[in-house]
């Protein structure tokens with residue numbers, strides 16, 4: 001019994017040392033470990049580059065594709081504006097403008113969009129969106145408008161033309 005306790009502690013210390021973070025309450029540390037694993041191990045595509053250059057046109061194309069499919073969960077601004085269940089999902093839906101998400105490379109974002117993140121609520125877009133749409137969405141993600149500036153998704157506000 002005690003042996004397990006000690007090895008668990010050692011495992012915890014090893015991971016803490018590995019990710020080089022200060023000793024912090026377990027909840028925080030666990031969340032950090034999950035984040036670290038996701039950013040460095042789970043999510044592939046780190047070296048793929050975005051073939052779609054940033055321009056007013058590609059930002060608009062990405063915004064359109066985002067507004068078609070991602071909007072119900074991430075809001076029109078990618079920052080959950082008007083999404084009623086964003087905080088109550090487990091894990092909660094992150095703001096796509098946050099540092100944590102912007103730290104991903106374009107290739108990693110493509111991988112996340114294409115494959116989704118099982119077992120969370122983030123679905124795979126393979127077969128639903130074209131490669132070009134996904135890369136354009138990533139251009140949009142790098143140029144998100146200020147939080148709240150686009151209003152709520154039409155599905156929730158009930159406005160026909162709000163999209």
Ligand code: HEC
Nearest residue numbers: 069070073089091092093094113117120121122123125137
């Ligand atoms: C059915 C709801 C839903 C839809 C539709 C959806 N997402 Fe997500 N998304 C989520 C949830 C839930 C998470 C949090 C998952 C996690 O952290 O494991 C997430 C997380 C993300 C992340 C961050 C991943 C991370 O490591 O934290 C990105 C980037 C993302 N979504 C982009 C998109 C894009 C782009 C689209 C449209 C192509 C989209 N999502 C469609 C629910 C959704």
